Amino acid sequence: MSVTSKPEHAPAAPDQAPPESAESPGSPASAKSPNSEKSPGSPKLIDLKALTYDEAASVAESELGEPRFRGEQIFRWVHGRRAASPAEMSDLPKRVRAELEGAARIERLAVDQVQRSADGTRKLRLLTSDGRAIETVLIPDGDKLTQCISSQVGCALDCQFCATAKMGLLRNLGVGEIVDQVYRALDFLAAEEPDRRITNIVYMGMGEPLHNFKAVSRSLDILMHEHGANFSHRRITVSTVGLVPGIRKLGALPVRPNLAVSLNASSDAVRDEIMPINRRFPIAELLRAVREFPLEKRRSITFEYVLLAGKNDSVDDAVRLGKLLRPIRCKLNVIPWNPHPGAPYERPSPEAIEAFQQEARRQGLPTYLRTPRGDDIDAACGQLANRTRDDDPGAGELVSLRT
Ligand code: SAH
Numbered sequence: 001m002s003v004t005s006k007p008e009h010a011p012a013a014p015d016q017a018p019p020e021s022a023e024s025p026g027s028p029a030s031a032k033s034p035n036s037e038k039s040p041g042s043p044k045l046i047d048l049k050a051l052t053y054d055e056a057a058s059v060a061e062s063e064l065g066e067p068r069f070r071g072e073q074i075f076r077w078v079h080g081r082r083a084a085s086p087a088e089m090s091d092l093p094k095r096v097r098a099e100l101e102g103a104a105r106i107e108r109l110a111v112d113q114v115q116r117s118a119d120g121t122r123k124l125r126l127l128t129s130d131g132r133a134i135e136t137v138l139i140p141d142g143d144k145l146t147q148c149i150s151s152q153v154g155c156a157l158d159c160q161f162c163a164t165a166k167m168g169l170l171r172n173l174g175v176g177e178i179v180d181q182v183y184r185a186l187d188f189l190a191a192e193e194p195d196r197r198i199t200n201i202v203y204m205g206m207g208e209p210l211h212n213f214k215a216v217s218r219s220l221d222i223l224m225h226e227h228g229a230n231f232s233h234r235r236i237t238v239s240t241v242g243l244v245p246g247i248r249k250l251g252a253l254p255v256r257p258n259l260a261v262s263l264n265a266s267s268d269a270v271r272d273e274i275m276p277i278n279r280r281f282p283i284a285e286l287l288r289a290v291r292e293f294p295l296e297k298r299r300s301i302t303f304e305y306v307l308l309a310g311k312n313d314s315v316d317d318a319v320r321l322g323k324l325l326r327p328i329r330c331k332l333n334v335i336p337w338n339p340h341p342g343a344p345y346e347r348p349s350p351e352a353i354e355a356f357q358q359e360a361r362r363q364g365l366p367t368y369l370r371t372p373r374g375d376d377i378d379a380a381c382g383q384l385a386n387r388t389r390d391d392d393p394g395a396g397e398l399v400s401l402r403t
Contacts, residue, residue: 030187048078048086048100049107049176052221053228064099072227078106079228082183107176109134109184114320121374126184128153128177132170135206136181137379140190146188146200146227149181150218152207157241159262160274161306163340163378164206165383173214181205182229204239204381206261210246217250220257233257234296239304241277242286251293259293260302260333261286266313266320274311283324291328300366303331307353307379308337309346315359320361331366338372338380 007131010397014052024036053075060071086100098189109126110300116122120140125133137148209216223229239260265271271278309312334357337347360367
């Protein structure tokens, strides 16, 4: 797949309601028939990886006629021990294992390619069972190791500076596909760097997480569960273009991840142009929703600001940003634009980046410069679009793992 490949389904217009129902394999339609897949001639299979702890317990009752704790056992096998098949679930009665073999599947992405950046960043290209390629990135930073995961194949939001946007939205990822990115990375690390742990997860890969809210919120539930990967909500960040209803829904979850908002402009005129979603949810409305997002003590909102030369990088922009953001407990991540082919933008000069940062700090905003990570392998922010070395002979070392 290349950056220029055409979406097979017309992407949802950015001002349309998010396609919650967009085919999302593994999205339970109801607790009774969760994660069913229908394909002609094959019985519907439940994706065990897409079930939250509570859903697994309900499925044990409703689909298997077993007590709820069987579902909890299944959850521990699938997410705690990352079992590949029901046959491994040795503390389940044989008949339950046999029934699961016929009625269920366990989503698993194939690791198709690993690219290694000179800075230690690694990008894994993963294939879904229907042959879609998605990308996840591992970014080391001192003792921290952050995994950036994807929530959709492509994206519908059409941000003008982003490579993923050029793909359009192909489809939502299912719950199993979202969490399995983390499990593939854990397995990869166990083999490659056994002493390393993934410390943080950011939903900043391909796609708009709040445009696939149901699957994303279930994946959060699973990744944070003590019998699953057991990540603290403080170590998970969901990043959004600013879908206001999605921000409200995320804020209403009993356990909330950190919220990052890609602001990228200090005026509606510029934001309308570079992020068409702004015409639906302009800055004032977006910031109102952000102010209402419930924050725990000592937590703050992250604003991301991609710097585009001559577009949004002036000192006046930083002054306006100060006025907009000062009332919000937040920090500002300044991201110099990462180039990708065909995009009509440029990264500002180091002097312009420095002047913007200084002014933002003078305005009282805690400001951090995000140095591009993994840009030699197109793994940096906004570069995920399934380019391969075939497209770009200069890309980093490429190891093909086809499993
Ligand atoms: N849809 C979500 C998450 C994916 S994008 C969101 O928009 O937040 C992750 C971050 O990369 C966003 O802040 C986005 O503004 C930024 N980004 C996109 N393209 C970029 C590029 N070419 N260079 C630098 N940052 C980019």
